[in-house]
Amino acid sequence: MSEELTGNILIVQDGEPTPTVNSTLAGAVTEALNHDCIEEIYGGLNGLRGLMNEDIIDLAEESQQVIRGLRVTPGAALGISRGSVRRPEELERVLAVLEAHNVRFFLLIGDRETLEAGARLSELAEAKGVSLRVIGLPKSLTNELSLTDHCPGYGSVVKQIASTVKELAVDACCQGNHDLVSILEVGGGHTGWLAAASSLAKRRNEPSDPPHLILMPEVAFSADAFVEQVSNVLKTHTYCQIVVGQGLVDSDGNYLATSIPAEMASLPNISSPSLFLRQLLEQHLAVKVQCSVLGATQRCGARAASQADSNEAFLCGQAAVEAVVDGQSGKVITLSRGDTDTYSCETGLASLADIADSTKAFPANWINEDGLSISYQYYKYASPLAAGEVSVPYENGTPVFFALAANRVDKHLEAYSMA
Template sequence: MSEELTGNILIIQDGEPTATVNSTLAGAVTEALNHGCIEEIYGGLNGLRGLMNEEIIDLAEESQQVIRGLRVTPGAALGVSRGAVRRPEEFERILTVLEAHNICFLLIIGDRETIEAGARLSEMAEAKGSSLRVIGMPKSLTNELSVTDHCPGYGSVAKLIATTVKELAVDAASQGNHDLVSILEVGGGHTGWLAAASSLAKRRNEPSDPPHLILMPEVAFSPETFVEQVSQILKTHSYCQIVVGEGLVDSDGNYLATSIPAEMASLPTITSPLVFLRTLLEQHLSIKVQGAQLGSTQRCGSHAASLTDSNEAFLSGQSAVTAAVGGETGKMVTLSRGDTDTYSCETGLASLADIADSSKTFPANWINEDGISISYQFYKYASPLMVGEVTVPFENGTPQFVALVANRVDKRLEAYSMA
């Protein structure tokens, strides 16, 4: 049993926001109020870089109505950094700020880059003999963090993508006459977790449902094969629905956004796989091609958020506080699913250093041999994460979100130059 530590807690959000990252914040604040050893509950504005300049607010002064409202509000209520913290002097400054404000418990909500920073802070604090306890809470649109079964944020973006595919497919079906291609470009960087989520739009045992082609970064793209695949689909379907991950590459490993065939070299600069594919099809097939990019909308669609995802994000925040108060440090909250047929989820802990040193790739055996469809194993993995709907309050016909009052805590140090 560790010795009880008394002091202040500070919570940071950093990295790309998700539809449920504020639910994690709400869970942490709610749990922190239950522990007498926590004297003040602070939030760091604008991520770790904001913390370097002592941008700290008092979260205990926020109303319970606002804290509850965070659970349905997208974005990062505390704000995130522009640019990562990497230099030793930057970490030293953060530790100095934490000491000046008697922060004993530092909770960091973030993606892989943020977790790496958390691991560094924890190691430096320990080397200095500091009593600071650092706990990470996962969040990631791209489901990139290892060790944890899945990341809060992924279930909601998967639900949004699958929903968008269904809506686009209905729209395309009303227009197509064996001459229409609809392309949706999704994010995900160099992994296909987001592109694969589109397969969840298919009904069970209906492999011909849209999307008809899923183009993953893990499968090298062949222009000739692609054109032939689309041509064959249009022979039996009135339209062809395609989903492409932004990190799609050719056989040489070049991103399609920059890999331009010789016959297309005279065309305007290709800026995305969507533009590349549309241009390719218009060159080779006499068809109409329409396209859409989810872009930043995929991370802030609270109207299509998953209740399961929101609840697990909240649980992650609660568990982080419990772990910190219980004496843990240098750890990240993880999610693990039960072994029963009915989906269940529990939290655990893993080393920040272990998570920072690895990432979770999309399993190769979850991609079918045709390279353009996803196996049932992925369906079993991902579909429970999308279950349930978040009830978002509406006012005058639009969603009603909350914002923090954000009462500032007085600075105690000289201003820091971040040049």
């Protein structure tokens, strides 16, 4: 039986935001209010690096309206930090801040890098004999963690990308005369989880629906074959809708590069493949090419958020609090789906220590033999995650989002100098 522990809980968000990361925060705060062993509910501002500065707010003082409103609010309500927390002295500082505020339960909502820091912090606390329970909560646009069936946040970006493809296709259809190419560039880094999401724009049993070509980072790009494929599509369609993953590479593993300003590339050493493709097509075909890039809108599109994703993100927050109260530590919340035909999902726990080796590659057998379309297996996997619509309140014709009052907690330690 685990040691009974009483003290404060502190929650941190870090890493790239998702449309539903605040739902996880709302779930954790809501559940924490139900446990007498939790005395105060704190939030760390601006990620782990902000916590090193002892920037802490009192989440228990927030109104229930605001906590509920977080479920429809994009961004990270607590703020995130740029830069990782890896060095021993940084982890020591985080632990010192937690001890100074009698934090016995610590939740980290974040990406792989954030969760790796949580694993190291949990190990440090155990080594020093500090009574601290640490639980990680995954969130990811790119669905990159193999420890969980899917990551909170992914279902909403699936919905956003597929919806955008449908809208772009309608726009292109009314303009094209067998001479228009519309290219949508999506993120995802080195994997095709985001590019594959566009396949949900297709109707069942309508393979000729847009997108006509999906260029996945997992499939080596051939310029000659690509030009021919676009030409073939335009013979039977008035336009060609293409989706390209940002990490698209050629047969030698080189990123498709073109001369664009470095600040336009959202990942180091990756330029814009959509601009490369436009130049290629304009050189070889008599076509007009329109390029669109889903950048930050992939992570802040609250109006296209998935209700299923929002509900599961909230559930993860609740499960994390239940886990630390029950004595769990050094764990990460996971999602697993049932074996029945009707989709169901429940939470579980995995070791935080395994997070560094947790990389979810896009399954090769989910890419059809043509290398340009996605199989029905992916549809069955992803469509339940994008199900349902979040009801966003509106005022004066625009969405209403919610912000924390962010009442500060007094600092107890001397100021910390960041290197």
